[in-house]
Each structure stands twice: as structure tokens, then as C-alpha cells.
Amino acid sequence: MTSTDILRQDLSRRGILKGTGVLVVSFAVPAHLAAAATAVAGPKPLDPTQLDSYLAIHRDGSATVFFGKIDGGQGTDVGIAQIVAEELDLPADRVTVVMDDTTRVINQGGASGSFGITWGGKPMRNAACEARQFLLGLAAQKLKAPIEKLTVSNGVVSVAGAPGKTVSYGQLIGGKFFNVAMKWNGKIGNDLNVETTAQAKKPADYKVVGTSPRRRDVAAKVFAQPTYVTDVRVPGMVHARVIRPPAAGAEPTAIDESSVAGIKGVRIVHKDGFLAVVADKEWDAIRAARDLKVTWSQSPAAFPEQEKLYDHIRDAAVRKRTVEKETPGFEAAIAGAAQTVSAEYEWPFQSHASMGSGCAVVQIKDGTATVWTGTQKPHYARDGVAALLGLPVENVQAIWRIGPGSYGRNDAGDTVIEAAFLAQQIGRPVRLQGMRPEGIAWDPKGPASIHRATAGLDGDGKIVAYKFESKGFSRLEIDSNESDIAYSIAGQQWGVPLKPIEAFAVPDESYQIPNRLMAWETIAPLLDRASPLRTSHLRDPVGPQIHFASESFIDELAHAANADAVEFRLRHLTGRDAAAVKAAADKFGWESRVSGSAGNADADVVTGRGIAYSKRALTIVAVVAEVEVDRRSGKVRAKRFAVAHDCGCIINPGLLRNTIEGNIVQGTSRSLLEEVRFDRQSVTSVDWETYPILDITDAPEKIDIVLLDHPEIAPTGAGEPSTRPVAAAIANAIFDATGVRLRQAPFTPDRMKAALTGRA
């Protein structure tokens, strides 16, 4: 079954079980088990304490798991299928993963923090273990053999030494509910787990985990089958477009309806600062949004001059300071150091700039609402829509369909609230899609920040004291989901006050440094309402900026210590961290020398190599970049990467490689090119010309990847970790090539050229 088949099924849980045959079992079930496994009699409400909420076995012996997260195109669902298949002794392709509908899956947090496998996989695996234990119990009775003698292959239970004595999962329970309770940890979202007393397989026995079955959505995409939220069509549906203000915070004061009178069937929806147009045909809605004459209120200049952004951050009052780590001897150690080094780094606002802007379709009918959304967190979208419409949560169904790009809390979260409001106002199903600026100028941004580091080196060139402090906009001026309309543009345009969450982070690494002070500070949002520069999670929230700074700084320390950048890091690392650094360096063919001494700095085009290492949660990544810098134009080309990636147990190496490649290329784009442009009143990055991303002519020639597999260590996540060290690896390579240290991202030709000519 392809993912498209799943997407096309709009079956209830009951429907799924019925669809594969139910109600009749051809053998007698032992009384104590019969009480548990009952025929499907009707829909069963989702209950986190019930095995049936996570897993079903069909009459043909295949399985379906109900996974409360989504996959943005990296194959998380395939990994989940493999984990479940492993414990059930099924091939991966006999496990279907349902993850698309709030009425069919329990909220496991949606896509979040690279936790899809790490946390999302736990209850799925435990449910599979529980199911297997239960099935073996049934089989033991049926086959009149002790459980210890049973073996399972491809969902068929056999008795060791008794050929022909077999029973299949399908025969044992196919189409029926387990009715088995599991111990639930009481949590909903990322942390949800259920416990099992059943033993999970030992890594040495893995047959499915560690192999590379293919994605289930690729064929549908390649053969142009309906896949995306943008492809959803509902009878009677109308098309909508929002009209954002020309100046942030401005509101319509006059709307000239006659300006769109010539466009058939246009309706204008206006509430406070929110303005949208609706028409039967999409092109008519687009034309109406373009042609509608609107007078806007004057709005104060909310933003600093772009070139004063970092001064603004430096000068702004601190809203929250959090010291994540402080050792008492820090000041004394700095004072006693043989050498101290300080530096400051700057990172701009960046946009999700998804391939297409957000889209949602909402239908409201008889006190219920159905929402089709591309958000990463459909359950929270459901909650936000329910709150907006004043409906009980159980009357709102959110159906996930992949959106045009999924790297965090992008504009999809705003679209879903707006589409629900419009459907309510218009009284017909509404499909809303943003035009290009909605997804670049108006999506929530990755925050701009500055980072200050000071360290002391001893006489042996070891770091004895290290201070690292970040100051910037919170990474969550709006939350990373849309459960509260305060987090949506429309909500803020209606005057719902901001509810910023003060959040940042500190470098994640395992350098052995005796004295540390690691802290972060957040400052106020630039505008107290619907701001195009509001921040939220963008792939690896605050990871790229922090580790651009911290890993550039470690390189500066290596240089100050007159040490090779790899060797200097290894002085301070042990175990898996050191192994990753070595693996990346070896794969690259790293030649040991002090960076900046490549000796080619007089040529027009110079090359260099740099390394960076970081952790994310428990995943370890080391990246070596080779760059080419054209000293005449200032253009930097990241030519080659070697990546060592350790995320514990690897579920699917093939898909992991593609995921890492994507992170490296996107990370390169963000490092070299991406900076949201703005003036005092608006964001002026509105399309691909004004927010350029990496072109294929500049894509690396080669990305070599070393996967460091630890089957005995639970998986620690791979969606984002390889994004974070990219910028520093490139910056360190630029230093090696040119002897010039770039401390402000992105490394555009202008910035590079200015630095080369000493004007930086």
C-alpha cells in the first residue's frame, strides 16, 4: 500500500479494521484471552492507555501503527514502520503507518525537535512489543506449545522442532481489537509513552532496523498523484487570499469595494487588522487581492535600520537572562590564563522560505469543522481552530497533508487559523493559500542574535576557562504550534496580546573545559503585534547561530594556541565526540597544520578547509568543509564536505544519508546567502530575488558521509543536528583560505570582499 492509498482512505479506525476483514475467527480462543480480544463492534475512541490506539493487526497478518507525528519528507514514518516491524517479526512493508488525522492518532507532538524516532518511536516500539507478547500468548494456546518454543517469521508463529505447526498473526487476531491496557505515562505530546513488560529485541538480532527500505511517499510525488494540502478539494469550496499590510502593524482604514467590482463573486472579509478576499475561482481571488484598493493606517517605524540591527540587540534591555552553566572558579581561571581570546559573532533573521506559502482548507458543517493542514502539528492546529470557532475540540478534525516544505513553525500555522475564520464568515468551505510574500516576508523568522565568547588558554594550549553568552530575540515570540490564536497573525491583528515565551540556548558540545559560564539573554520583540519579524522555530532553532559562533570561536582558540583545528578539538574531547571529529577529518583527508597557513592567499581563487563539531541533544556531528574563495568577487563556494554523524542506533542508513545531505545543503544556503532584508516598516525580502537561496550551480561537488552506528544506543535524532555545524565549518575554511575571519553571517560576496579589503 502506498502512502497515497493511505492518504486517500478517509476511514475511521473501525473502517480500517473492517476493511481487512473482521468479526469471524476460525478457531477457539482460550477463554481468558477471548475476554481480551473481542471482535470489532464499533468505533473505538482513542485512549492512550489502550494498545489498540497504537497498533492493529489485520486479517492478512499485516499491521497498522497509529503515529501521532508527521513526516516532512525525510522518512520518519518508514523508520517507525521498521521499528515496529522488527519487534513483530514482520517485513517493514507489511507495516502501514497512519499519521494523518487527529481522529485516528493520539497527539505525540507532531514533528518536533528531531524527536520523531527518538521519542515518537518509543511508544510505537513498546506497543509492538506488547502486541507480540500478546500474540505469542494466543499462539501458545492455539498451538499447544510453550511460549519459549515459539518463533515468528513474517508474522507466522511456528513451534521449534514441530514443522507444520503454525499460526499466523492474522489468524490469531486479524481484524479484532486487542483490548489490552498499557501503562501510559500520563503525557500527551512529545513525551507520551506507554510501558510494556515485554522484552524488546536485542540489537544483535535486528533484521529490519539498520536496513534501508524506501520512502512511501516518493512514488506518489514522482508520478504526480495528489499528495499535498494544496491538492485538497472540497465540494462547494471557495478560494481565499489574505492581504497583508504594506507597513507592519498598519490596519485598513478604508476599503474601496468598487475597485474589485469587475471580478466575479468577490467577497471581502475584514476584521480589525485582518483583511482577505474570497472568490469561487482561484485566479479571481488572486486578482482581487492584487487589485483591491485599501487605505492603511499610519504605523510607527517598528524596526531598526537593517545595518543597525546588531546595535539594537546589543543596546536592548534584557528581558530574561538564563545562566545554563557556571562553575565557581571561572573568574579566577580567566585571570590566571596564559592567554585570553575574545570575539563576538552576529547572525541575521532567516526565513523558512518554504517552496510554497502555507495552505489550508477548512469546512464547517453542523457544528463540526474539518481542517486540512500542512502544519507540523495537526493536533495543535485542531485546538487552535476549536478555540477560534468556539467548538469543542472533539468536534474539530484536523487532517494532515504534507505542505510545501516543513522546517518548523512556518506560515502554515497562520494559514490554518485564517482559513477557519474565513470559512466561518463565508459559510462555505475555504481553501486559503499564501502568495509568495506570505511565506518569505510574513512567515515566523529564525531569530537574529549576537554571541560573545571569551576564553583563557593555559601554557599548554588547553582551554582553562570559557564564557559564552548569546543575546537576541527569543526563539519563540510565538509558540511553535498554533494551539492559541495569540500565536497567529490574524489573532494578533484582532488585538489578542502577544504571549512571547523567552527562550534561547547555549552551545551543545562535550569539550572538557574545567571552568565555564554559559548563558543567554532575550530581548523584546520589535513590534507588539502581527510582526513579519516575529520569531519561532526554524530548523534547528537557534542551533546554527549559536554554533556558528561557538565553533568559529574554538577555531580562533586553536589559532591562538598555534594548533591544528582538529588536533586542538581532540585535546578537549573524548569518546564518541572525539571519534566523530576524527572520522570526519579522516574521511576528508585532513592535513594537520595551523589554519590560515595554506600559503595560497595571494592567488585570485584560494581554497581552504575548516572543521566544526557540535551536539544536538545526544546526536554528535562533525563537519569538514572545503571552500573556494574568489578574492576578486568575494564569492565563496562550499565545494566539498565530509560529515561524521553519530545518532546512536541507525534505523535506516539510506534515508539518513539523504536527510544529512539536505541539512548540509540547506545549511550551506543559510550560511552563504540567507538574510531577511527589512526597512523601518516592513520586510523587503518578499521572493527568491530578494531572499536568494543556494542555486544548483553552487551546490557542493561532493558530500561524503560517515555514519557512526551504535545499535546498542537508543536513537537520538537526525532531522536537524547536521544543520548546526555547517556555518562554522565554512567560516573556518574561509579563514584557512584567506586568513580573514568572518564573524557575521551570511558570508555573501559583498561581506567577504569587504573583509578581504579590511573594511569589515
Added chain:
Amino acid sequence: MTERISFQLNGREAVVDADPEMPLLYALRGDLGLDNPHFGCGLAQCGACTVHLNGEATRSCVTPVAAAKGAKVTTLAGLGSEKHPHPLQAAYVEEQVPQCGYCINGWMMTAAALLKSNPHPTDAQIREGLSGLKCRCGTHMAILRAVKRAAAMA
């Protein structure tokens, strides 16, 4: 002011009554009910809307539907099928190229046109031929592998 415009779409006759200035994209997705190409930018900057117009890769988001009058329009759905895939489609599956995949029409339709005019392009020719297309997930390396694989199949 609507006009009756007919053209050949993926080998079949298609007729729309539409404002001739309306971009072809909306005729394909709206009037004719196709699920691709996609709206990406509406500015011919990304390629997500790419179709073949008389064999040439064309950004349908800025091409008036009138330009398709009497023409041969091919979309990704017309390139091949699971049973009879275009070499690029087979290669895309082999290499597991797309992540979100929303950009796919641009890369595949442009590459298909490229391979037709230059069946065995060099790496540099592939990059040059695909320049300007956007992929936000960063699948560029896999795209390059797939185009080379497709070229090798031909």
C-alpha cells in the same frame, strides 16, 4: 471576458473557458482539476509550476492560458506512469530524491527537456541547465545523481 481555449493535455484534448490572460497554471489546477504542477511563487522564480509547452520547459504561473491554444501541454503526470516511467521518474525513485517534493515539477520537467536536447550532459551542463530552479529541502545532490542515472539509462 472568457474565451474558449483548447489544447492537447498529456495526450488528450482539453478545453477551458477562461480569461485568456489567466496563467495556464490555474487552468490546469482549477478548470482541469490536475494536482500538479504546483503554485510556488507566481513569479517564474522557482519552477514548481513547470510544464512542457510544445516540448519546451515553461513556467505555467506566468504563461497566459491563451499561449497554450492549440499547443501540446505535458505535465509531470504526462511524463510517464508507474508502469511506464520516464527514465527520470525511475531514477528519482531509485535515488529517493524528493523530501517535501513540492519543487518536483520544475526539476523533472526541466531535466526531461534538457535530456531530450542533450541526452548525455556533463555535470556542469546539468547544473547549468537546472540553474534557477529552487529546492528548499536541499536535495540538490540527489537531483544531480538522478539526472545522471536517467541519462545513463537512455
